[in-house]
Amino acid sequence: MEWSDADLVQQTLTGKITAYDELVNRYHRPVYQLAYRMLDNREDASDVTQDAFLRAFAALGSYRQHANFLTWLYKITSNVCIDRIRARRGLQPESLEAEREKGFEPAAGMESDPEMLSIRDDLEDAVGRAVQSLPDRYRVVVVMRYLEGVSVNEIAARLAIPSGTVKTLLYRAREMLRSKLRPLLALETK
Amino acid sequence: MSFEFQHDNPLELRCRPHQEAIHRLLDGELTEIERERLTDHLMACRHCSQRFLEMRRTLQMISHAPAINPPADLAANIQNAVRSQAAISSTQTNHHIARTVTRPVTIRNDGLDAVLTVQERLIFSLCLLAAMLAILKIPLFESALGGLWSVILATSQLMWTYLTDIPILGTLLQITASALGGAFHILSNAYSTTFSGLTLLVNLILDLVIVLIIGLAILQARRSERATYR
Numbered sequence: 506m507e508w509s510d511a512d513l514v515q516q517t518l519t520g521k522i523t524a525y526d527e528l529v530n531r532y533h534r535p536v537y538q539l540a541y542r543m544l545d546n547r548e549d550a551s552d553v554t555q556d557a558f559l560r561a562f563a564a565l566g567s568y569r570q571h572a573n574f575l576t577w578l579y580k581i582t583s584n585v586c587i588d589r590i591r592a593r594r595g596l597q598p599e600s601l602e603a604e605r606e607k608g609f610e611p612a613a614g615m616e617s618d619p620e621m622l623s624i625r626d627d628l629e630d631a632v633g634r635a636v637q638s639l640p641d642r643y644r645v646v647v648v649m650r651y652l653e654g655v656s657v658n659e660i661a662a663r664l665a666i667p668s669g670t671v672k673t674l675l676y677r678a679r680e681m682l683r684s685k686l687r688p689l690l691a692l693e694t695k
Numbered sequence: 696m697s698f699e700f701q702h703d704n705p706l707e708l709r710c711r712p713h714q715e716a717i718h719r720l721l722d723g724e725l726t727e728i729e730r731e732r733l734t735d736h737l738m739a740c741r742h743c744s745q746r747f748l749e750m751r752r753t754l755q756m757i758s759h760a761p762a763i764n765p766p767a768d769l770a771a772n773i774q775n776a777v778r779s780q781a782a783i784s785s786t787q788t789n790h791h792i793a794r795t796v797t798r799p800v801t802i803r804n805d806g807l808d809a810v811l812t813v814q815e816r817l818i819f820s821l822c823l824l825a826a827m828l829a830i831l832k833i834p835l836f837e838s839a840l841g842g843l844w845s846v847i848l849a850t851s852q853l854m855w856t857y858l859t860d861i862p863i864l865g866t867l868l869q870i871t872a873s874a875l876g877g878a879f880h881i882l883s884n885a886y887s888t889t890f891s892g893l894t895l896l897v898n899l900i901l902d903l904v905i906v907l908i909i910g911l912a913i914l915q916a917r918r919s920e921r922a923t924y925r
Binding site for chain 1: 718721722746749750752753754756757758760761762763764765766769770772773774776777778780781
């Protein structure tokens with residue numbers, strides 16, 4: 506018999522630590538995936554995954570049974586990731602001019618990127634790389650919006666920035682990704 | 696909100712509002728009228744329709760990005776870290792029992808798979824003691840019902856298991872029990888020699904003790920409730 510997440514949480518709360526082991530076995534992969542997509546670093550992703558599960562364990566009493574456990578875990582994970590990224594640098598968008606100076610111009614396509622051209626036969630891998638190549642603040646909103654499935658308003662609340670800023674970040678990020686992937690998209694349609 | 700626009704073909708300025716509309720469509724923000732207007736434009740403009748399809752396909756691919764395998768020992772490392780944290784929490788609980796009395800304490804030695812707080816154990820034990828003394832009054836003054844002793848003994852053993860499981864308090868109880876045992880021996884001697892004279896006094900004392908114990912149980916229950924909802 507397979508226990509539901511809510512059952513396992515309840516068992517953990519009554520002191521059965523092996524129930525939490527099962528939750529770790531079930532969800533460490535998607536949590537790691539989210540952390541890796543946000544941080545673009547395998548070691549950091551492992552640290553954050555462990556940190557997220559420890560925080561969830563400590564806060565298990567506040568988990569509401571009707572909520573989806575993975576969604577709750579994702580929220581904790583993305584908060585840990587955001588703290589780490591904030592420690593590196595801010596999440597506010599810079600002007601397009603500043604970004605162009607740094608080489609993040611949206612129109613900069615893959616044609617000039619030999620590394621990306623070398624993997625054109627693996628479109629999905631290229632998508633992953635394209636997301637990883639985004640600057641932190643863009644990558645965070647893209648991952649939260651399209652991998653985690655969080656609404657714009659929820660992203661704004663979690664990042665403590667206006668929802669208009671989130672939309673701007675998403676807009677620019679989508680344009681950057683489209684430009685980077687455009688040659689592969691053209692190949693796909695041929 | 697206005698977006699800074701980066702168009703592939705700067706000459707097609709008429710497409711600019713529709714490019715913004717594509718993004719707003721992807722954000723789920725277009726009204727029905729705006730959506731119809733955009734659809735009409737996409738039907739007519741090959742450039743914008745291609746851009747829309749590229750954007751939509753890009754987002755589809757992002758949503759289905761390939762899985763990244765975590766390190767093989769990650770789950771085991773997390774499980775070990777959780778166990779360490781649980782052990783630290785448990786140690787801290789024992790050292791600060793007075794301040795963390797509402798933390799769940801697993802019952803040991805009684806075979807029950809349940810959790811009671813220290814207050815709940817104390818309240819339960821005090822209630823058992825009150826019940827035991829109330830029963831004790833019957834054989835004392837009715838001089839019968841000897842079978843009740845087995846009930847009393849079983850109850851007191853269960854109560855003892857609960858009480859001695861509590862750190863610090865358990866030790867104090869064992870010391871107190873030794874002292875009370877001596878006192879009870881003296882009292883029972885006195886009772887047997889001066890049965891008629893002391894009957895009324897012992898009855899009164901037992902009544903007072905029962906009332907006192909019930910009062911203590913109520914007090915503990917109220918403290919426990921306040922601590923739980925603080």
